[in-house]
Amino acid sequence: MNLTRRTFLTASASAAVAAFFGSQQAFASLEDLNKALNDYTGGAEPGEGPLTLTTPEIAENGNSVPVSVLVESPMTEDDHVESVMILAEGNPLPDVATFHFSSMSGEAKASTRMRLAKTQNVVAVAKMSNGDFYKVSNNVKVTIGGCGG
């Protein structure tokens, strides 16, 4: 067999990375992330709570990574989840999306698909109607394709 690992490594050197974010990437700083977090919480320190963030351990392509959040709550007028913000630590901009719920949501559960520029932590912060904040984060490994095609 003539095909070698070296050939493959050479081939992959031309691989295009994260097409949607372009090649000139400036990644968000921790400051950007903390600012987004602070703007959202008004400076309150998020604690632990019944917030679940579901992401794949390994994403085969960073351009479409499923992300799902669930907050356990009775979802009544008096006691409900107002919103959940999703942030990506290693993207050019940390903000991904903010889900807003209401008592008509029935359950504070929502999913979307996001772009991740590289392997990084994804953070979810839930804002409760009583002013509490919960935070959780997951690591997602983003693999880089073999060929540019």
Added chain:
Amino acid sequence: MNYSRIALIALGATLTASLIAAPVDEKLVIDGELEMTTVAPSPEGHPLPEVRSGWHYRTETTRALEADSFENPGMLGVEQGEELWNTVEGTAGKSCASCHQDAAETMAGLGAVYPKWHEASGKPINIELQINACRVNNMGAEAYKFDKGGQKPLTAYIKHQSLGEPVKVSLEEGDMQAWWERGKELYYKRTGQLNLSCASCHEKNNGKYIRADHLSQGNVNGFPTYRLKQGNLISLHNRFRGCIRDTRAEYPAAFSDDLMALEVYTTWRGQGLSVETPAVRQ
């Protein structure tokens, strides 16, 4: 023996040990109803022991997208194709539906038997070129340019009417056998600065990783395919050209004789697999 050869021998052991990962052995059932054939016995003369859909080589997340016809983003293109099917264009004042009525009936199974011999042109014809022939000859409309206008969505819509049907290429008609031979020659011909053939990756190394990408057999039963990377439907000839470009070679024009021959041959290599259009890949 030069340095790189020595390095290779050392690395070769790692490659075999850690980078070979078998494709998963699961079943693709669309919407819990339509069971797809994603592993088929090889046609006679095929170099691999069995034919496998690229679906098996993808992660659980990507596989799940294809298994749910709502979550499959390629279905947006299929729905757009349905609109185009019913849209009147050209001087004859006709749409596809004017002659072919309900595609669910008239196009059923068709996507599974293309490319096929086209006597009038003395060449094989695929769905894209068949659409163009219809547009020019029967509708008085302009032919779609490669990947432009409604070409991808309409092709996806027509092929989707054969979802689940086994791919079957008829090599007996016309000169199909000769085109198959020509396609085979191209499949094994090393090209580009990287000196790779289709077979280098998709036959000899399928199941291994090229960097983080799990190499499939390169079967074409799911095209046009929704690729997460582009967030769009990708046509077969675009994929051919992309692969050839990545070997750092000049690539042939879409629908050129070379790529039509390659379509005949690669379709045959996946014979027996279900049509998956629109498949979902990384």
Added chain:
Amino acid sequence: MAKPRIKIPKKVAAGDVITIKTLVSHKMESGQRKDKEGKVIPRKIINKFTCEFNGSSVFSCDIDPAVAANPYFEFKAKVEEAGTFKFTWVDDDGEVIESEKEVALS
């Protein structure tokens, strides 16, 4: 813009919490890519999605460029009465995609 795809149960019992899935065709140009001449391709994304039921907000989402092309949302709704769900997507250029789905009580 192309017709959105919406998946919603047609018949529900009063008090049911149902799952709604939506998928809409949009390139979601992030504003971080450059063209062949090296110029930044301007941002054009859907930045807001809302779902209302009989005029009241059920769920909405503020969307940033990190949401994937052809945005997909899945969420819940508690249905107490028959009525109409209204879905709205708005992009940076102010283009609006709207769709409605009716539900009957079983």
